[in-house]
Amino acid sequence: MTDASTAPPPLPRVAVLAFEGISPFHLSVPTLVFGAAGLDSADPLYEVLVCAEQPGSLMTGAGYRISVDAGLEAFDEADMIVLPSWREGREASAELLGAVRAAHSRGARIVGLCLGGFVVAASGIADGRELVTHWAAADRLAAGHPNVAVRRDVLWLDHGDVITSAGVAAALDCCLHLARVDHGSAAATRLARALVLAPHRSGSQAQYIPVPIADPSGDDPIERAMAWARARLGEPLELDAWAAAVHLSRRTFTRRFRERTASSPQQWLLAQRLDHARLLLESGELPIEQVAVQSGFGSAVTLRHHFHRRLGLSPAAHRAEFRGREAGSIPVDAA
Template sequence: MHTIAVLALEQVIPFDLSTPLEVFARVRLPDGRRPYQVRVCGPTAQIPAAGFAITTAWGLEALADADTVIVPGRAEGAPPPSEEVLQALRVAAARGTRIASICVGAFDLALTGLLDGLAATTHWVAAPDLARRFPKVEVRPDVLYVDNGQLLTSAGASAGLDLCLHMIRRDFGSAVAADAARLAVTPLEREGGQAQFIVHPQPPVPQGSTLEPVLAWMEEHLGEELTLDLLAQRSSMSGRTFSRRFREQTGTTPLQWLLRARVRRAQYLLENTDHTIDRIADQAGFGSPTAFRERFKKVAGTTPQSYRSTFRSSEHA
């Protein structure tokens, strides 16, 4: 059972609080089990909000026992969190707890110092203020969410839903996350528009997947020609068995997984190197610049050159 602790503080935004409660509580595994237990935690038993009060069944000590802590946004003018709250978040982080913020909850998370030196996002209206107040944080105002591994942040309220689904996909794979998305009546990942702005550090796979060794090998050999027969052979399976288990455990086909992994590799190279488009096409395993441009646009929603213009790091600008 994976415990989700949702932190309720004074003047919490109701939608930001209810989103993780609703999404995680509905998740079902293929065998029908509920993998998440959701708890509302706070520094006091009653948390004042806009026009009503929230009763918390758990105190701050529950943060230390949680697998994931959610920090929702709070209304403008809300008092800063107490040092007790900030320290509870730091202690949880030191234990390896995953911590995610929704919308302007990034401000409270930034106050702990945990986001220093990392990329983060928040609602686009508040992004300039976040950058001004926390200069050690690399604020990315145009993305839906940023996943740094242990620490995650999301943009506006709807992006908080995107982030919750992303975490479900990280924990249990795309098939389980897709089912959660259907229950929430939302796409698992937005197509077009801002789809190219979502930051994915690696293709999502369920924890403990029996395919982890071959997935890691695929990541290391993206620039090579990888056929279904070769991948099945690496897994000591027949092609049919490998394809079936791959879809069961990742929610997609081996070739689609490779395509998205290669696009992610290309995104990194476009952002952080001066390599030509032709060279990146080869390094990411697309075979030809033409195939690279077509497939990159299909997945990322924009051309490689446009992506580079938008996200090129200052070091390489």
Template structure:
């Protein structure tokens, strides 16, 4: 069972804290793999907006965690407290994966953990982060940045995207999708997607794409074109493209390819189907096409992904205290 710790102190944002608690605090009923052993670490009872929180452990406990999560930092003009900075540095030196949500990036930057690394934060504060910490390579146009051992997210909903990304890394796409369904959110928004889109998820029954998305998902094995999607939606291809860009931040074909890759991940995780069969099931046509797109998108070939995921489904030994 992997351990996760929330680093809290006065001045944190309660929304991002609640997001992390919801994702890592307990597994959905359908998930049977060992879930995260989540603790809350802070120097003392702390005030988060209108709430008072009593931590489970002191900040020194962060160094025992596999993953340390820093929620949003309410006042970016106030430096993070030295004890929190020191605890994060110690945890990182011990090998912990350090994650910030929203303006928690200012805490990581204050600890020097973002120096020389790409990072992001809420779009309203990216200029401030870049100006205050010139050694940080601030990217204002993405939902989250994964540097391996240090990860940062943009604001609010993007914090949930990063948390689901972590579940996907640790437990695979199928389980991350199960968590997303419980939360009634999209199962995957790529980290490179733009922060600001008109409507990240169509939430009105009369939205032009509300019925189109499930129609596509049910037909991923078919050779769909933009014209097919436009015809089903009852609009021109150009009009469809505008709606897709506003709703998802990507083109129809980019979104379609992302869904095919997600489906391939699930099949690699949950079945013993060979690559040719999976290629046909996901509309990729041939194993060569699947391997090319899969490797380009995820950085590993399908066979490696399958072996890696199946090794992660086995219970991991806990880190020594």
């Protein structure tokens, strides 16, 4: 018999909404990433339940039917609600919007993937804040919901309680991000490896918006620059040397980097270093000073500054909280 004190903590519960005409791909993303559905090489990180407003047989957009047993009551016990997509032009019912609001009010995170952002916006829980959706639908979302600010330049946005993603494959990035937040970089990286995905995809959906003239070159110097920098995160990286490594001038490199990623080289590099610091904190016993050096911050003081500014807690607190998750309890005081 397993001692209750040593039993693993229960998995966070995720309710995923299915509906008539849903794309099987969009439905599969959260069940695959969160529930490891069909993956023999990965264990589920969440308990996932698919639900529908009207349980029963639903026709998918691919022309075949799926059977869904649970109704909206699944929202009542879920830690996270996922709206994996939506049908543009279809009004969300008052019952669905009420269930989303009620779940949000009691503390559940609401995740709108791709066109699921339309339901998030219609619920009113994101009024006054930014949302993201598929770039092709961004103007329609903005026009129909003037109380939200629609971003067109990012793959996902995480406000803590409300998370939205850009279209289609960006939903994978968003779900992996949430797995990283909840379970740590090491677990998210293992999951990404099982999915044959990059643990953290650089760039923005701005890359996929049609432009008048496409770059005919098949060799992306910015992608090579990213790989070059990732291999040297612990070293001082001067912008001129970085640009020279891919045979570009500083000005051209900066411009093309922003076009490619919707951020400056320095902002991108800071994010990479923070991700690396998180992995070191979660997967080893290095002193904070050594974590700072190996991730390129130089000193624990600088690491603490950027870590707290970006993640809202100190490196030591993050390590203690992560260890608490692994042990099944969160330390009361991990400062």
